[in-house]
Amino acid sequence: MSPKMGRPVIGNPKTNDIKVRLDDETHNKLLEYCKEKGITKAEAVRQGIHLLLRK
Numbered sequence: 001m002s003p004k005m006g007r008p009v010i011g012n013p014k015t016n017d018i019k020v021r022l023d024d025e026t027h028n029k030l031l032e033y034c035k036e037k038g039i040t041k042a043e044a045v046r047q048g049i050h051l052l053l054r055k
Contacts, residue, residue, distance in 0.1 A: 014042075018045075020045070030044060
C-alpha cells in the first residue's frame with residue numbers, strides 16, 4: 001500500500017480537536033467577530049487561548 005496521498009503538512013500541523021457548546025448569544029458574537037476579522041471560528045478560538053495564556 002502506498003503512503004497517504006495529498007498535500008504535505010507545512011509548519012505546525014493541527015491534529016487535536018475540541019468540541020465546545022455555546023449559547024446563541026455567544027455563538028452570534030463569535031460569528032460576528034470572525035466575519036469582521038476575516039478568520040475562521042477555529043482561528044478565533046486559538047487566538048483566545050493565546051490571550052488567556054499571556055496573562
